[in-house]
Amino acid sequence: MSELTKLNLQGVIQGLRRGEFSCRELIQAYFERIQSLDFTINAYLYTDEEGALRKAEMVDRTLAEWRRSPQGELPPLLGVPLAVKDVLCVKGMPCTCGSKILEGFVPPYNATSVQKLLEAGAIVLGKTNTDEFAMGSSTENSAYGVTRNPWNLNRVPGGSSGGSAAAVAARLAPVALGTDTGGSVRQPASFCGVSGIKPTYGRVSRYGLVAYGSSLDVVGVLGRNMEDLALVFELMAGVDPRDATTVDLPVPHIHLDRSTDLSAIRVGVPKEYFIPGMQPQVEAAIRQAILHLQELGATVLEVSLPHTEYALPVYYLIAPAEASANLARYDGIRYGPRLGGEAMWEIFFRTRGEKFGPEVKRRIMLGTYALSAGYYDAYYGKAQKVRTLIKQDFERAFQIVDVIAAPIAPTTAFAIGEHTDDPLAMYLEDVFTLPANLAGVPGVAFPVGFDQQGLPIGMQLMGNYFQEELLFRIAHAYQLTTDWHLRTPQ
Amino acid sequence: MSPEYEAVIGLETHIQLNTQTKIFCPCKADSWNDPPNTNICPVCTGMPGVLPVLNKAAVEKAMLLAAAMNAEIQPISYFDRKNYFYPDLPKGYQISQYNMPIARGGYLVFPMPDGSERKVTIQKLHLEEDAGKTKHDFGRRLIDFNRCGVPLVEMVTGPDLHSADEAAQYIIRLRQLLRWIGISEADMEKGHLRCDANVSIRPKGAEVLNPKTEIKNLNSIVAIREAIQTEIQRQIREVEAGNPIEAWTLEWDEDRSILRKMRSKETEADYRYFREPDLLSLQIDEAWKAAVLSTLPELPLQRRARFVKEYGLPIYDADILTSERSLSEYYEATLQAYQGDPKRVSNWIINDVLRIINELGVSAAELKITPPYLAQIIRMVDESVINISTGKALLDKVQNCGKEPAAIVSEEGLAKMNDADMLETLIQQLLVENPVQVESYRKGKSGLLGWFVGQVMKQTQGKADAQLTRSILEKYLNQK
Numbered sequence: 001m002s003e004l005t006k007l008n009l010q011g012v013i014q015g016l017r018r019g020e021f022s023c024r025e026l027i028q029a030y031f032e033r034i035q036s037l038d039f040t041i042n043a044y045l046y047t048d049e050e051g052a053l054r055k056a057e058m059v060d061r062t063l064a065e066w067r068r069s070p071q072g073e074l075p076p077l078l079g080v081p082l083a084v085k086d087v088l089c090v091k092g093m094p095c096t097c098g099s100k101i102l103e104g105f106v107p108p109y110n111a112t113s114v115q116k117l118l119e120a121g122a123i124v125l126g127k128t129n130t131d132e133f134a135m136g137s138s139t140e141n142s143a144y145g146v147t148r149n150p151w152n153l154n155r156v157p158g159g160s161s162g163g164s165a166a167a168v169a170a171r172l173a174p175v176a177l178g179t180d181t182g183g184s185v186r187q188p189a190s191f192c193g194v195s196g197i198k199p200t201y202g203r204v205s206r207y208g209l210v211a212y213g214s215s216l217d218v219v220g221v222l223g224r225n226m227e228d229l230a231l232v233f234e235l236m237a238g239v240d241p242r243d244a245t246t247v248d249l250p251v252p253h254i255h256l257d258r259s260t261d262l263s264a265i266r267v268g269v270p271k272e273y274f275i276p277g278m279q280p281q282v283e284a285a286i287r288q289a290i291l292h293l294q295e296l297g298a299t300v301l302e303v304s305l306p307h308t309e310y311a312l313p314v315y316y317l318i319a320p321a322e323a324s325a326n327l328a329r330y331d332g333i334r335y336g337p338r339l340g341g342e343a344m345w346e347i348f349f350r351t352r353g354e355k356f357g358p359e360v361k362r363r364i365m366l367g368t369y370a371l372s373a374g375y376y377d378a379y380y381g382k383a384q385k386v387r388t389l390i391k392q393d394f395e396r397a398f399q400i401v402d403v404i405a406a407p408i409a410p411t412t413a414f415a416i417g418e419h420t421d422d423p424l425a426m427y428l429e430d431v432f433t434l435p436a437n438l439a440g441v442p443g444v445a446f447p448v449g450f451d452q453q454g455l456p457i458g459m460q461l462m463g464n465y466f467q468e469e470l471l472f473r474i475a476h477a478y479q480l481t482t483d484w485h486l487r488t489p490q
Numbered sequence: 491m492s493p494e495y496e497a498v499i500g501l502e503t504h505i506q507l508n509t510q511t512k513i514f515c516p517c518k519a520d521s522w523n524d525p526p527n528t529n530i531c532p533v534c535t536g537m538p539g540v541l542p543v544l545n546k547a548a549v550e551k552a553m554l555l556a557a558a559m560n561a562e563i564q565p566i567s568y569f570d571r572k573n574y575f576y577p578d579l580p581k582g583y584q585i586s587q588y589n590m591p592i593a594r595g596g597y598l599v600f601p602m603p604d605g606s607e608r609k610v611t612i613q614k615l616h617l618e619e620d621a622g623k624t625k626h627d628f629g630r631r632l633i634d635f636n637r638c639g640v641p642l643v644e645m646v647t648g649p650d651l652h653s654a655d656e657a658a659q660y661i662i663r664l665r666q667l668l669r670w671i672g673i674s675e676a677d678m679e680k681g682h683l684r685c686d687a688n689v690s691i692r693p694k695g696a697e698v699l700n701p702k703t704e705i706k707n708l709n710s711i712v713a714i715r716e717a718i719q720t721e722i723q724r725q726i727r728e729v730e731a732g733n734p735i736e737a738w739t740l741e742w743d744e745d746r747s748i749l750r751k752m753r754s755k756e757t758e759a760d761y762r763y764f765r766e767p768d769l770l771s772l773q774i775d776e777a778w779k780a781a782v783l784s785t786l787p788e789l790p791l792q793r794r795a796r797f798v799k800e801y802g803l804p805i806y807d808a809d810i811l812t813s814e815r816s817l818s819e820y821y822e823a824t825l826q827a828y829q830g831d832p833k834r835v836s837n838w839i840i841n842d843v844l845r846i847i848n849e850l851g852v853s854a855a856e857l858k859i860t861p862p863y864l865a866q867i868i869r870m871v872d873e874s875v876i877n878i879s880t881g882k883a884l885l886d887k888v889q890n891c892g893k894e895p896a897a898i899v900s901e902e903g904l905a906k907m908n909d910a911d912m913l914e915t916l917i918q919q920l921l922v923e924n925p926v927q928v929e930s931y932r933k934g935k936s937g938l939l940g941w942f943v944g945q946v947m948k949q950t951q952g953k954a955d956a957q958l959t960r961s962i963l964e965k966y967l968n969q970k
Contacts, residue, residue, distance in 0.1 A: 244541065329538070376762075
């Protein structure tokens with residue numbers, strides 16, 4: 001492996017500024033690695049080597065000039081390679097959302113999150129694989145083939161941001177954007193042994209994120225450690241006039257120092273997150289990590305989030321309901337492939353019938369049903385009420401503790417094909433990650449151990465609204481005193 | 491109508507708000523005369539990943555309408571998604587308001603031509619976005635997305651109207667109101683004000699609501715009147731023949747003046763409404779409401795009543811003067827400058843100024859004959875500085891050059907010739923030159939007096955004081 005692809009973001013940024021290597025060399029190193037490994041892993045759906053190299057050369061010129069006369073600030077991410085989940089629009093690059101129905105669609109606009117990082121100097125390497133429209137927990141629902149887990153190629157990388165997680169784990173990108181509607185950043189981070197942040201709902205603009213569950217979708221980051229995540233997060237966060245649901249709060253500049261003292265921190269451990277049927281090594285690793293936080297000075301308290309068990313049914317009513325409307329625009333009229341002849345309904349039926357995958361159709365039907373006259377009150381209406389209760393669970397817990405530590409998934413990465421015939425088993429993979437989305441609270445994921453098969457185990461810390469900085473600090477203290485996050489797959 | 495039946499009519503209107511930009515994106519809202527698909531962007535064409543952002547101006551215009559319709563503006567309301575598939579609906583749903591709209595209640599009291607009044611209640615008043623337009627051409631289905639996202643208010647009346655005439659009057663008064671408060675151009679031909687009618691009949695005096703039909707595509711006042719009348723007659727014929735009225739949707743063919751059946755309405759469409767998660771709740775606090783409503787002018791029917799009461803104008807005059815807000819303001823400004831008989835100002839405006847307004851196709855506010863100028867002209871006529879025909883000619887002159895009327899009068903020497911000596915000389919000369927006519931007059935053809943007046947006017951280019959001319963003529967002609 002080229003030494004360059006081993007560098008974390010600080011290493012990349014410092015090295016470029018000092019002239020230890022050129023941006024062109026850095027980008028080339030990544031594309032060489034992508035070429036040699038990605039036909040196996042399938043993390044990327046699209047790469048843009050030519051465009052990235054062109055930008056790298058511009059960065060090198062800027063850096064050369066800056067080194068001659070170092071005046072003013074350089075863009076903070078100047079020359080940093082970035083992978084982007086294929087549900088986020090990057091101007092001029094295809095955006096398929098892992099679906100055949102968007103084959104050939106090239107957005108003429110950037111997602112705000114992408115735009116902000118481009119303005120900060122990042123270079124997009126390509127678009128990463130995802131479950132179709134981010135619906136899934138394994139990337140097996142991608143219409144363009146499964147992504148393989150770099151730790152074990154017969155295992156899934158998790159999902160739906162599986163391509164981004166695998167890319168970071170396999171050093172095919174130092175950092176990647178993902179999205180988290182029900183755990184889609186945290187769960188693949190856990191399965192692939194990388195770090196991830198799911199920000200507070202409303203913290204990062206959703207403009208240009210192809211909607212799945214609009215009231216749940218959040219743009220997040222996957223990377224190697226908390227410092228890298230924090231740097232990217234603070235640059236893309238903030239209110240956006242194009243997204244009415246973003247919140248106009250100042251985004252703190254997150255400075256993570258070497259302090260590992262957590263004595264002012266109260267960590268809550270929700271009893272409802274330790275369920276029968278959990279893989280014992282997962283539970284053990286989580287308990288051990290919580291103990292570690294305690295050793296760093298944190299006070300650990302048991303808390304209760306009593307409505308946790310309803311998160312799964314509530315999520316699978318609300319997310320599909322919103323999806324059933326969000327995906328109505330894919331009708332073959334304005335973009336994407338069009339099947340059928342001239343007859344309007346034939347175009348709708350054939351295009352949607354043949355170009356959507358089975359999981360997407362399942363959720364559209366679920367959502368359509370939940371919103372139908374006569375069923376609305378019993379399903380969608382009731383789900384919204386229970387969602388409020390789940391939110392109140394968190395509000396109550398955060399009166400007692402600063403953060404909540406919990407497992408991300410009941411198991412480590414499962415085998416490809418293991419759950420494909422059993423949607424319900426697949427849905428259960430999300431049981432620990434859904435509540436944070438329903439409540440809108442932020443969460444970070446980071447590796448805390450490995451199981452006997454050498455598969456990574458991740459833990460999440462969930463925080464109060466807009467408390468991302470606190471989550472970064474605590475997880476950073478953990479990473480300063482452990483080395484799980486430094487391990488790399490063979 | 492057959493005397494034993496009464497029609498029950500409710501009107502559903504879609505009002506296009508005249509905002510600069512669309513309701514959820516910065517595209518230009520009005521696309522009249524623009525080529526298809528030129529005022530569009532990723533947001534209004536429903537590209538993947540884009541989000542709506544509410545246009546505050548659309549909300550404020552809806553607030554004005556709600557207040558003008560006596561509806562209660564809600565401190566909190568929501569947008570909802572109305573789901574249905576159609577090629578010109580790019581998102582597959584329309585962003586509308588369902589169970590928590592911007593306003594509730596409301597009514598309009600409006601006069602009928604015979605002087606009686608009608609009251610219509612408002613059952614629904616909400617904001618929504620328009621869809622695109624589908625056109626069939628060259629055997630293909632063509633879609634113009636320009637109209638997507640144009641802000642609309644949907645306003646639905648209760649079943650309170652009882653004749654085609656009442657329905658037409660309501661729309662006439664609504665159209666007047668919309669223009670008056672400046673929220674819509676309300677041009678029915680351009681689709682700024684669209685109307686569907688729900689029509690049923692029942693025995694006179696009954697309270698029951700019978701099955702109704704819905705008439706779509708009523709794009710003019712004439713269409714509203716004729717289509718509803720036609721449908722009432724059809725329903726009476728059906729009922730008298732013992733046939734049930736079925737809940738059809740009908741379409742008015744304006745060119746052929748016939749109703750066509752579009753579809754049977756057997757099942758209610760299920761639009762699967764739910765809250766629009768991409769928009770926050772719409773919160774209107776007292777301060778915002780007060781600021782917006784402070785711009786609401788006196789409404790047309792109120793002003794009409796005040797003109798009658800305050801100025802003693804006939805209803806006829808008041809109605810014309812309040813047909814448009816700018817005209818009514820023009821009237822009052824002129825009256826203010828004139829400080830005289832309100833009816834006299836009304837006459838000048840209705841008889842002369844309106845002709846110029848109509849000929850030029852401008853509003854009263856755009857006239858170069860400003861209210862002080864008009865007052866000056868009327869005053870000059872009153873004070874016999876100029877005669878009435880000069881005054882009327884002066885209107886056009888002022889409108890053409892924009893100069894002060896008094897200045898034109900002095901520059902062009904238009905002041906009345908009321909110098910009796912000069913006129914006497916002129917008239918004596920005239921009588922000498924026309925002995926035959928003088929002779930005839932003196933023999934009893936007194937009608938010739940007009941001819942003499944005309945001759946004097948001709949020679950003075952109309953400036954001679956008619957009264958004075960007449961008395962001098964009579965003096966000399968009657969001398970034997």
